[in-house]
Amino acid sequence: MEENYIISLKNIVVTFDGERVLKGINLDIRDKEFVTFLGPSGCGKTTTLRIIGGFVEPNEGEIYFDGKKINGMPPHKRQVNTVFQRYALFPHLNVYENVAFGLRLKKLPEKEIRAKVGEAIELVNMRGYEGRSIQYLSGGQMQRVAIARAIVNRPKALLLDEPLGALDLKLRKEMQIELKKIQQSAEITFIYVTHDQEEALTMSDTVVVMKDGVIQQIGTPQDIYNEPKNAFVADFIGESNIIDGLMHKDYEVEFAGKTFECVDSGFDPMERVDVVIRPEDIKVTSPENGKITGMVESAIFKGVHYEMLVDSFGSKWIIHSTVCQAPGTMIGIDLYPEDIHIMKKPQEESEEEKI
Amino acid sequence: MRQKLFATPYLVWMLVFTIIPLGLVIYFAFTDANGAFTIENITKVGEYTSTLVKSVWLAVISTVICLVLAYPFAYIMSRRKEHKRRIMLMLVMVPMWMNFLLRTYAWMTLLEKNGLINKFFGLFGLGPFELINTQGAVVLGMVYNYIPFMILPLYTIMLKIDPIVIEAAQDLGASPAQVLFRVKVPLSKPGISSGITMVFVPAVSTFIISRMLGGGANLLIGDLIDLQFVGAAYNPNLGSAISLVLMVIMLLCMSIFNQFSEDEGGMLL
Numbered sequence A: 001m002e003e004n005y006i007i008s009l010k011n012i013v014v015t016f017d018g019e020r021v022l023k024g025i026n027l028d029i030r031d032k033e034f035v036t037f038l039g040p041s042g043c044g045k046t047t048t049l050r051i052i053g054g055f056v057e058p059n060e061g062e063i064y065f066d067g068k069k070i071n072g073m074p075p076h077k078r079q080v081n082t083v084f085q086r087y088a089l090f091p092h093l094n095v096y097e098n099v100a101f102g103l104r105l106k107k108l109p110e111k112e113i114r115a116k117v118g119e120a121i122e123l124v125n126m127r128g129y130e131g132r133s134i135q136y137l138s139g140g141q142m143q144r145v146a147i148a149r150a151i152v153n154r155p156k157a158l159l160l161d162e163p164l165g166a167l168d169l170k171l172r173k174e175m176q177i178e179l180k181k182i183q184q185s186a187e188i189t190f191i192y193v194t195h196d197q198e199e200a201l202t203m204s205d206t207v208v209v210m211k212d213g214v215i216q217q218i219g220t221p222q223d224i225y226n227e228p229k230n231a232f233v234a235d236f237i238g239e240s241n242i243i244d245g246l247m248h249k250d251y252e253v254e255f256a257g258k259t260f261e262c263v264d265s266g267f268d269p270m271e272r273v274d275v276v277i278r279p280e281d282i283k284v285t286s287p288e289n290g291k292i293t294g295m296v297e298s299a300i301f302k303g304v305h306y307e308m309l310v311d312s313f314g315s316k317w318i319i320h321s322t323v324c325q326a327p328g329t330m331i332g333i334d335l336y337p338e339d340i341h342i343m344k345k346p347q348e349e350s351e352e353e354k355i
Numbered sequence B: 001m002r003q004k005l006f007a008t009p010y011l012v013w014m015l016v017f018t019i020i021p022l023g024l025v026i027y028f029a030f031t032d033a034n035g036a037f038t039i040e041n042i043t044k045v046g047e048y049t050s051t052l053v054k055s056v057w058l059a060v061i062s063t064v065i066c067l068v069l070a071y072p073f074a075y076i077m078s079r080r081k082e083h084k085r086r087i088m089l090m091l092v093m094v095p096m097w098m099n100f101l102l103r104t105y106a107w108m109t110l111l112e113k114n115g116l117i118n119k120f121f122g123l124f125g126l127g128p129f130e131l132i133n134t135q136g137a138v139v140l141g142m143v144y145n146y147i148p149f150m151i152l153p154l155y156t157i158m159l160k161i162d163p164i165v166i167e168a169a170q171d172l173g174a175s176p177a178q179v180l181f182r183v184k185v186p187l188s189k190p191g192i193s194s195g196i197t198m199v200f201v202p203a204v205s206t207f208i209i210s211r212m213l214g215g216g217a218n219l220l221i222g223d224l225i226d227l228q229f230v231g232a233a234y235n236p237n238l239g240s241a242i243s244l245v246l247m248v249i250m251l252l253c254m255s256i257f258n259q260f261s262e263d264e265g266g267m268l269l
C-alpha cells in the first residue's frame, strides 16, 4: 500500500513568526499522479511545495519520499525539481545555460546536454532565444525558461508553482497540453499549484483544495466539482449559490421558505446546513410553475451562456442559462433533487452560534 | 544640455587635480633638474626592480588574504536580518573612524620585541619572536587597514543576490560548493573586481605601513617615492619617474586581472 506513494506528508505543521501557516497537512501522492493545489492567496500552497523541495523544515510532522523519511535532507539531494513562482532564473547565464544548469551539474556529455536542452527549449516555444540574456526576457518568456530548466532534468517529481500564471490565454492552453503530455509520456509526478480552477479541473488526477493552511478536500476533479465537501470548496470551485438551509429529516430540506426533496442524508434532525446550488443547474420556468419566484435584475452575455442575477424576496440567485430573460421579467425557479447539495456548516461558525 | 551643466564642477575638479598633476608628473619624469628632456630617470627606475617586485608581491598577497577573509564574511553578513547587518557593518567601519597612523602604531606596540604578543608568549616561556620588521608584519598591516575596502563592495553586491536564485541552484542539484562557484561567485564578480582594485592599488603604493611595521629592511616602492620628495635623497624627477612606472604597472595588473575575470565566467568549477 505505502509503496505506491512517492510522496507522503504526515501531519505537517509550519509556523512562521509564531503564526501557524500549515496546520497539520496530511497528503499521499501516488507515483505519476498529477496533483493540483488550489486555494486562495496566502493559504500555504507555496509553503507546502517548499516543504517537499526541502527549503522549509516543518515544525512538526514527517515527509516521506519513496517510502523513506526525508526530513532534514538538503534540497540538492532531493529528487525533485521546482518551477518557482518567481521564476528564479540565473541572471548571469543566458537562456541556454539556464536550462543546461542541472544537466551540467550531472556532468553529462556535451552532446547529450545539447540535445536535451534543445528539446526542452523547443517544448516551451523558445527556439531562437538560446543566446539571449535573461534580463531582457518578458515575464512569460522567463516563465517558459523556468519550466524548461526544471523539466529538462526529468525528475521523479516536479513541483510547479503557478507555472503558467504569466502567459496569455492561448499560450497557456497550449502549454497546459504540452505539460500534460510530458507528464504522461515521461511518467513524472506533477505537483502543481494554480489559481485557475479550470486549469486545475482539466489537468489534474487529484485536486487538493486548501484554505488557511488546512486541506478542505482531496479528490478527483469530478468529486471536487460535483460533491464539494463544504460551502468553501463549492464556492471556490466555480460559482455557486450558497443558501442557509434547515434539514428537516433525511432527504428533506427547507430553504428559501420552501421544502425540497434532496438526495442527502445523515444529518441531525433540524440541523442547520449550507445548501449549494450551481448556477447552471437551476431550471428557469414561468412564475406559476416555479417553486421559487423572482425578478431578473440583470443579464450578462458570457459567451456560452447568459449570467442572470435574480432577486427573490431579498435573496439573490445567480443563474446560468442559454436563454436570456430580460431584466424586469418575473420568472420561476425549479430544482431537481440531485442538484441540491447539502453541506455541513463549517465547525467554527456552528460553535459560535451555539454560544 | 542640463546634465552637462551639473557635471561641470567635477570636470573642473578633475582638470585641476587630476589631469594637470598627471601632466606635471610626466613632465618631471622626463626632465632633469634643469628642465632638459631626458629618459635617464626612467632607466634609473630599473635599479629598483627588486623593490618594485616586492611591493607588487606583498600587495598581491594582502589582496588575496583580504579576499579570502572578506568573501565569506560579506556573504554571511548579507544574509543576516536587517538589524544584525547594521551591527556587523558598524564593526567593519569602526576601525576606519580611528586615525590610520594611530591604528598602525597600535600594531607596533603589539608586535614589538617586548610588545604585548611577545609578553603573552613569554608567560609560557616562549619567544620572544621576531614579529615586527618582517614582511609578515607589513602584510598584516595592509590586510588590517584595507580589508574594509574589500568587505564593503562585496557586501553591497551580495545584498543584491536574490536568495531564491540560490535556492534554484540547490533545487537543480548543486552542492554547497557548486552553489558557491557556479552562482554566488559569478554573481558577485563586480564586487570582487572593485574590492580587489580598492585594496590592491593603495597596498601597492603604501609607505606608512611598510615603514612602521616593516622597518628599514622592507622598503617598498611607496617609501622610495616618499624619499625622493621629502627625504634625504631629494630628487623629484626620479620620484616622478618611479610614480609613473608604478602607475603603468598598476594599470597592467588591473587589466590583466580584468581580462582574467571576464574569461573565467561561470567556468570556475
Ligand SMILES: Nc1ncnc2c1ncn2[C@@H]1O[C@H](COP(=O)(O)OP(=O)(O)OP(=O)(O)O)[C@@H](O)[C@H]1O
Pocket: A016, A017, A021, A039, A040, A041, A042, A043, A044, A045, A046, A047, A048, A085
Ligand atoms: N518565510 C516566511 N516568513 C514568514 N511568513 C511567511 C514566509 N513564507 C510564507 N509566509 C506566510 O505564510 C503564508 C502562506 O504563504 P504561501 O506563500 O505558502 O501562500 P500561497 O498559498 O502560495 O499564496 P499565493 O497564491 O499568493 O502564492 C502567508 O501568509 C505568507 O505571508
Ligand SMILES: [Mg+2]
Pocket: A045, A046, A047, A085, A161
Ligand atoms: Mg504561492
